[in-house]
Amino acid sequence: MPPRRRLTPPDWLVRTLKPQRAPVPWPAVARASVAMSAPLAAGLATGHTAYGALASMGALSGVIGDTADAYRMRILNIAVPQLSGAVGVAVGTLVNGQGWFAVVAVTAVALVSGMISTIGAVASVAGLLLLLNCVVGAGLPMPGDWWLAPLLMTSGGALVLLLALLAWPLRGGVPERAAVASTYRGVAHLLEAASQDPVGYAEARFAVTQSLNQAYDLVLARRARTHGRNPEQVRLVAQLNAVTPVVEAAPAVHQCGVPLPPQVPDAVRALADTIAAGRPAEAAPLTLPEPDGPAARALDHAVRHAAEVAARTGENDFTNVDDRLGHPAALRVRARRGARNVLLSGASWRYGLRLALCIGTAQILVSTVPVPRSYWVALTITFVMKPDFGSVFSRAVLRAVGTAAGLVVAAAVLAEVPLGWWDVPVMLLLAPLIPALTPRGYAFQTAAITPVILLLSDLLNHQGTALLGPRLLDSLTGCAIALVAGYLLWPESWHTRIGDRLADAVADTASYVECAFGSAEEPAVRARMRRRLYRDLSVIRTEFQRALTEPPPTGRRAAAWWPLVVAVERIVDATTAARVRVRHGAAPPTAAEVTQVVRQLRELSQGLRDAVVLEEVRVEFGAPAADGAGVLEHVRQEVAAARAIGVRGGPTAEMIRP
Numbered sequence: 010m011p012p013r014r015r016l017t018p019p020d021w022l023v024r025t026l027k028p029q030r031a032p033v034p035w036p037a038v039a040r041a042s043v044a045m046s047a048p049l050a051a052g053l054a055t056g057h058t059a060y061g062a063l064a065s066m067g068a069l070s071g072v073i074g075d076t077a078d079a080y081r082m083r084i085l086n087i088a089v090p091q092l093s094g095a096v097g098v099a100v101g102t103l104v105n106g107q108g109w110f111a112v113v114a115v116t117a118v119a120l121v122s123g124m125i126s127t128i129g130a131v132a133s134v135a136g137l138l139l140l141l142n143c144v145v146g147a148g149l150p151m152p153g154d155w156w157l158a159p160l161l162m163t164s165g166g167a168l169v170l171l172l173a174l175l176a177w178p179l180r181g182g183v184p185e186r187a188a189v190a191s192t193y194r195g196v197a198h199l200l201e202a203a204s205q206d207p208v209g210y211a212e213a214r215f216a217v218t219q220s221l222n223q224a225y226d227l228v229l230a231r232r233a234r235t236h237g238r239n240p241e242q243v244r245l246v247a248q249l250n251a252v253t254p255v256v257e258a259a260p261a262v263h264q265c266g267v268p269l270p271p272q273v274p275d276a277v278r279a280l281a282d283t284i285a286a287g288r289p290a291e292a293a294p295l296t297l298p299e300p301d302g303p304a305a306r307a308l309d310h311a312v313r314h315a316a317e318v319a320a321r322t323g324e325n326d327f328t329n330v331d332d333r334l335g336h337p338a339a340l341r342v343r344a345r346r347g348a349r350n351v352l353l354s355g356a357s358w359r360y361g362l363r364l365a366l367c368i369g370t371a372q373i374l375v376s377t378v379p380v381p382r383s384y385w386v387a388l389t390i391t392f393v394m395k396p397d398f399g400s401v402f403s404r405a406v407l408r409a410v411g412t413a414a415g416l417v418v419a420a421a422v423l424a425e426v427p428l429g430w431w432d433v434p435v436m437l438l439l440a441p442l443i444p445a446l447t448p449r450g451y452a453f454q455t456a457a458i459t460p461v462i463l464l465l466s467d468l469l470n471h472q473g474t475a476l477l478g479p480r481l482l483d484s485l486t487g488c489a490i491a492l493v494a495g496y497l498l499w500p501e502s503w504h505t506r507i508g509d510r511l512a513d514a515v516a517d518t519a520s521y522v523e524c525a526f527g528s529a530e531e532p533a534v535r536a537r538m539r540r541r542l543y544r545d546l547s548v549i550r551t552e553f554q555r556a557l558t559e560p561p562p563t564g565r566r567a568a569a570w571w572p573l574v575v576a577v578e579r580i581v582d583a584t585t586a587a588r589v590r591v592r593h594g595a596a597p598p599t600a601a602e603v604t605q606v607v608r609q610l611r612e613l614s615q616g617l618r619d620a621v622v623l624e625e626v627r628v629e630f631g632a633p634a635a636d637g638a639g640v641l642e643h644v645r646q647e648v649a650a651a652r653a654i655g656v657r658g659g660p661t662a663e664m665i666r667p
Contacts (some may be wrong), residue, residue, distance in 0.1 A: 038444050068165035090138045091163050100143050127633050129347065133395065192316075251315040255315055363394070
């Protein structure tokens with residue numbers, strides 16, 4: 010008798026439900042507790058419970074957007090979405106009970122919301138609250154005049170912003186310094202992995218890329234709004250620029266395979282400590298061992314330069330800093346550019362139409378079928394259909410699971426806690442769960458938000474446990490509409506986009522190889538190109554992780570691209586290492602060698618664009634080349650390995666074979 014198979018969930022479902030590791034943001038936890046319970050207490054104390062509930066709803070929107078570390082970023086992350094949400098609830102309140110006119114109005118708001126959500130992170134949250142509050146206003150009768158609900162909800166969000174900015178006079182600049190220091194610590198770990206942990210080197214490199222992205226975004230965003238050369242911000246930019254050569258030297262150290270003296274990463278960590286403390290590093294020379302070979306000399310030079318920059322104290326010491334990334338455009342210029350891109354972008358129109366189709370379908374359904382408190386259907390779709398929050402399919406699954414878990418908590422609260430002052434301590438306990446569980450994953454965030462929303466809804470309509478059944482049915486209905494109208498009807502949803510993005514990255518890599526060994530290019534141009542390329546590869550990695558949560562065949566096809574993603578990262582690393590070796594004494598490659606590598610990369614890029622299916626092929630990477638083999642030998646090996654992975658089913662698959 011054959012052995013019985015154990016029933017195990019599929020891999021894509023396990024990856025979807027697996028909680029992410031993340032620290033608990035304790036300051037945000039404290040702010041959520043105070044900001045959401047205080048308006049409730051004020052409403053009960055003044056005899057206007059509904060007003061307090063609306064202000065708490067606004068505070069909930071502020072808590073969702075309270076994710077930035079830098080204080081200036083908090084203003085944008087919380088204030089801009091709050092203004093957008095106020096417009097949404099005003100529109101919803103004005104069309105409440107207007108029948109088909111309300112359906113058309115909410116659908117139009119969904120189109121606008123979807124289009125502006127593609128601009129960036131802040132615009133995405135603003136678009137979310139615009140549609141979310143419009144749906145709530147159109148489906149839930151608001152107390153008072155049409156302007157009262159927007160005012161109350163905005164005041165709740167303003168309370169979150171006020172609490173988020175309380176420590177600014179005492180801790181101004183601390184988040185930016187912490188981000189730069191974290192980058193230095195990540196670089197120290199990268200150097201250790203480069204010489205001692207070949208398996209962990211790729212993950213350490215990815216972590217450094219993410220850390221650099223975050224640090225540059227924080228520092229440059231602050232500079233864009235200070236409109237001038239703030240000495241502290243110039244210093245942080247100089248320190249980020251100074252660590253870039255250390256990052257560039259890491260691939261060369263990795264290729265050598267020689268253990269790195271521990272004094273080198275220790276010196277980088279010491280610089281991180283001084284940057285975090287906001288004090289200049291000691292001016293005493295570093296005690297580093299004598300370097301041996303081009304890679305070691307490059308790293309020694311880079312670390313000493315970083316130490317010299319960290320030791321500068323006077324404002325004039327940073328007047329001639331090589332600002333490799335340049336100055337960001339003014340905020341109004343970027344806003345105008347973003348608006349133009351949205352109006353002319355096919356992707357923004359497609360997403361806006363998808364969201365409008367889903368919301369319109371939901372509004373027509375609840376207008377023709379009697380559904381109590383029907384706004385929850387469209388509300389579910391609004392959360393599930395966010396373009397930058399992950400796969401629509403996986404979010405629909407997570408939404409259903411999280412709602413079911415949240416309803417269990419809500420059932421206990423609504424059944425056992427009487428209406429009135431007991432709701433305040435309950436909110437004190439439930440509200441902090443939102444920022445605490447949000448980093449763990451969407452299902453955890455939904456499980457935390459659901460009982461809070463139901464508690465506030467009960468304060469407005471006094472339905473008690475009668476809310477539970479309809480809310481579960483509405484959530485499942487919204488998930489079903491999102492899956493059908495927002496996922497299955499759009500082939501681009503269930504065909505992974507990694508191939509096209511990877512083809513673009515390979516083409517950019519070819520341009521980077523040309524730039525790295527072209528005598529006419531400035532170092533700043535090469536630095537900007539390398540940073541942009543690593544950022545693009547980081548986005549591809551994130552897209553790959555999202556695609557893995559899709560069910561077969563999409564998830565399985567996405568997994569097949571992974572070896573090539575790694576291979577392209579190795580090509581970029583090898584090119585950077587070759588450039589470092591040339592800069593520190595190695596013979597430069599000939600023009601013919603560069604042309605050959607560039608041609609092979611562009612052939613690979615074209616093959617990826619024309620491919621139908623990419624299948625995983627195991628590739629053994631060659632041994633390190635001898636010093637006499639040429640500075641591009643490592644690059645050629647990595648290009649050959651990438652081409653050997655192969656494209657199956659594409660009309661030009663033959664031409665990309667090595």
